[in-house]
Amino acid sequence: MWRHIAANALTFFTVALFLIAGLVTWGVSEYSATGPLKEPVCLRVPSGTTMRAVSNDLASQGAILSPAIFRLGADYAAKTDDLKQGSFLIPQGASMEEITDIVTRGGANTCGTEVVYRIGVNRTLAEVRDLDPATGDFVKKAEFEPLGDTVVPTAYEEVRAQPDTTYRIVVAEGVTSWQIVQALNGLDVLEGDVAEVPAEGMLAPDSYPIQPGNSVATLVEQMLISQERILAEAWDQRAADLPFESPQEALTLASIVEKETAIAEERPLVASVLVNRVRDGMRLQFDPTIIYGITRGQGLLDRPIRESDIAGTTERELHGDVLYNTYVVDGLPAGPIANPGRAAIEAAVNPASTDYLYFVADGSGGHAFASTLEEHNRNVARWREIEAERAAQADPEAQAIAE
Template identity: 65%
Template sequence: MWRNIASNAMTFLVVGVFLFGGLIIWAQKEYTSAGPLAQPICVEVPRGTNMTRVSENLAEQNAVSSAALFRMGADYAKKTQDLKAGSYLVPEGASMSEIVDIVTRGGASTCGTEVVYRIGVNAASVEVRELDPATGRYVELVKFDPEADEVPAEYTAVKAEGDTRFRILLAEGVTSWQVVNELGQIDVLEGTVDVPAEGSLAPDSYEVTVGATRASLIERMQSSQERILAEAWANRADNLPLNSPEEALILASIVEKETGVSSERPQVASVFINRLNTGMRLQTDPTVIYGITKGEGVLGRGLRQSELRGATPYNTYVIEGLPPTPIANPGRASIEAALNPAETDYIFFVADGTGGHAFAVTLDEHNRNVARWREIEAERANQ
C-alpha cells in the first residue's frame, strides 16, 4: 500500500515538475514574443508611480496580454524599481520585454506634448505640439510670436504639466545677440547672461527643463561649437589660406549668410577661398550689414552705396581679407564647407532666381549672370 502511495506521489511530483517547467517556458515566450498592440501608443509614466500602475495602464490599452506577467518579468529582470518618469512611444507589436526596457532605460521622452522655442534669423516663435503615435509625426496645437502675441491659454496649460518637454531650436545663421535676446523671452529659463562671442554657439536642438539657467544653456551651445570646429579643423583640406580655427569660423559664418541652399555651400566657400588665394577682396554684403547692425537685429532694407564705400572693419569691399570676427553662428555644414571647399575656379556668384546662385570664373560671365538676375528682379516687380 505504502509503495503505491509513494509511487503515485512520485508520479504527481514528476508531472508537477513538467507542468511547472512548461509554465515557465510559456511565460518566457509570452514575455518576449510580439505583443497584442495593433498600433503605436503613448504611455505616460508619472513621477512617483510604480510598476503595478504602469502594468495596469498597459493592460487597459491592450499593450500587454497580462499585467501580472509583465510585473513578474520586470521583477525577474530586476527592473521593477527602475521606472523613469516621462512619456514614451510604444511601437506596434512591442513585446513585454521591450516595453519594460522602454519605461526603465530613461533618457529623453519620446512621446506626448512638446514646447518648441524656435530662434530664427528673421523671427522667433513658440510652438506647442503633440506626437501622433499612429503616424509618428507631431501635430501643432498652437503657435505664437512671444514678443508680439498674447500668450495662449494652451501654452500656459501644457507648461504646467509634469511630462511636457521643452526644446530650443537654434537656426543656422543667427547672431549671438539674437540668441541672448530671445532666450530672455523664454519663461521656463532662469538667470541672465552676457552676449557671448559671435560664432561661438552651435545651431542645433537643445532640450531644457523648467528652471534651467540661460548661462548653462549658453555653455552647452559653446561646448558643442568647440567640438564641431575642432573636428572640422583636424580634417581640413590642405593648403587653405586660413591660419587658425578662428579664421575658419569667420569664413564659415560668411558662407552661412550667403546661401540657404545646403548643397551649394562648398561652391560658395570655394569662391571665397579662391579670392583669398589671389588677394582679391571678398566683397560680400552680409559682412557690410554686420558692420552696420553689429548683429543686433535685421537691417530690413537694402545697402546704400555710401555704406558699401564706408570704411568699417567689416566692409569687405574696402578691407583686405577676412573681417575681424564671425558675423553669425554658422552650423556644422558651413564650417565643414569652409574647411573642405569644392575644388573650383569660381571667383564670382550671384542669385539665379531659384534661391541658389549662378557661379562664374570670368568677369564677363559674371556680368551676364548679373544681367539675367536683374531681368528676373524686374519681372517679379511687374507681377
C-alpha cells in the same frame, strides 16, 4: 493503505510539478513573444506610478494580453523597482519583455508632448507639438512668439504644467550671438540672464535638450564648448593651401558662407569664391558684411542697403571706423558676422576646387557661379529679367500699362 496513499500523493505532486513547469514555460514564452499591438502607442508613466498601473494601462491600449504575466516577468527580471517616469513610444508588436526594458531603462522621452523654442534670424518661435505614434509625425498644437506675443496660448500653459513634457531649444545657423543671448534671456523656461554677449561666431547652432529651470549661462557655455570643438576638428582637417592662417579667420569666412547660402551643396562653392578672391587680392564685396558693420549683429537692418552703406559712411558714422564692410576693407572683415553651423565651417576649410570669382541669384533659390566678369554680367542680367518678370506678375496693372 499508507503505501497506496503515499503513492497517490507522489503521483499528484509529480503531476503538479509538471503542470507548474509547463505554466512557467508558457509564461516565459508569452512574456518574450511578439505582442498584440497593431500600431505604435505612446505610454505615459507619471511620477509615482506602480508597475500594476502600467500593466493595466498597457492592457487597455492593447499592448499586452496579460497584466499578471507582465508584472511577474518584470519581477523575475528584477526590474519592477526600476520603473521610470516619462513618455515612451511602444512599437508595434513589442513583446512584454521589450516593453519592460523600455519603461525601466530611462533616458529621454521618445513620445508625448514637446515644446520647441526656435531661435531664428528673423524671430523666435515656441512650438507645442505631440508625436502621433501611428505615423511618427509631430502634430502642432500651438505656435507663438514667446518674446513678443502678449497672449500665451492655453495649450502652452497646459503642457508647461505637465511633468512629462520635454523641451528643446533649436538655434538656427546664421543667428548672431546677440540675438541668441537676447532670446535665451527672454524665455520663461530658463533662469538667470546673461549680460555679456559671447564672441560672434562662437555659439554653435544646434538642437539643445533642456529642462525647466536650467540656467541661461549653462546653456551658453554648452554652445561655446560645442563650437570650439567643431572649429578645432574642422581646422585639423583643413585643406593645405588656404589663404588664411588661423581658425578665427576660418570662422569669419564660414560666417559669410552661412549668410550667403542655405543650400548645402552650394556652401563649398561659395567658400571657393571667397577663397579665390582672398587669394587673388580681390575685395570680397558681400552685402551681409555691410549689414553687420551697421548693426553689429544687434537686430536686423529694416531698410534696403544704400549707396552710403556701400561706401562705408554709415558704419563710420555709427562706430567710428569701417571694420566689416568688404566693399571697403581688403580681405576678410574684422571678425565673424554670425554663428555658422558645422557644414559652413567645414566648407570654409575645405572649399570646392573651382576658378569661380562671382555668383548671383539664379531665380530658383540658388546661385549662378561665374569665373569671369563677362559671364557674371550675363548672369546678373538674367537675374534682373527674372526680378522684372516677378514684379510684373505681382502687379498686373503695371504690366498692362507697360504693354
